[in-house]
Amino acid sequence: MRTPLGRVRGLGSARSGTEHFWVQRLTAIANVPLVLALVILVIVLAGRSHASVIATLSQPAIGILLLAAVISVIVHMRIGMQVIIEDYVQGEGMKVTLLMANTLFSCAVGLVATFAILRICFGS
């Protein structure tokens, strides 16, 4: 037996309360400076030689910036895509499948990016 208050306390229909909403806002704010820096970095490095790109990306400040951007962006895009799937996919089976695929894709992108950044920073 659960009381109506117990049912809603901290949890809405999404079963996760407002955490999702809050994290989306938090990462949105973090993304603003991180992503702007990232875009300028990529524009500057596009077309340069491998050695020159590695020399830039392996600087500690840039490595930390890249890692921070990757974490914030991946979390933001994962829950953003989750909302899109929840809004438009009607069938429960397809919805669960796509939600899983979304998480797996986000984890894969995040892990590969993190691996690449660490390898660039610490050498191989």
Added chain:
Amino acid sequence: MPQTTNHCSAASFPLLNPGFPDMPMTETKTTVTRPLSPHLQVYRMTLTMAMSIAHRLTGAALYVGTILFVWWLLAAATSKSFDVINGFLGSWFGYLILFGYTWALLHHLIGGVRHLIWDTGRGLGPTEREFFAWVTIVGSVTLTFVIWMLGFMFKG
């Protein structure tokens, strides 16, 4: 069209339904035959509607575009063929993709800031939201050019 929907019975909210405080709190499956609310196709497209759709579309595009970024990073970390990929990104076509990606990003970014302002309860009136829509359009295009000029200045 009848549609099956899952909803809580009014008895789930005893304060709103003081006549039946003892009814069990259950979720019931009911067939709804009343008209459902109309969707996008019956409304005249407004600018704010288009911006809402654009916000989602750019978000989804950026999501897919992370593959490009990760591919580039991984190539830089591991591959000897990095110069081919980076050379492509430095070609006119590569720049075109990056330019489009920058615009999508800035559109989503400014649209996102608009959402943050809305979260405080401000800017929801008809003239303000129309103004925000134009700020997003003009701002994203302008900032894309500014950032690319900055990029090329640093590039030297």
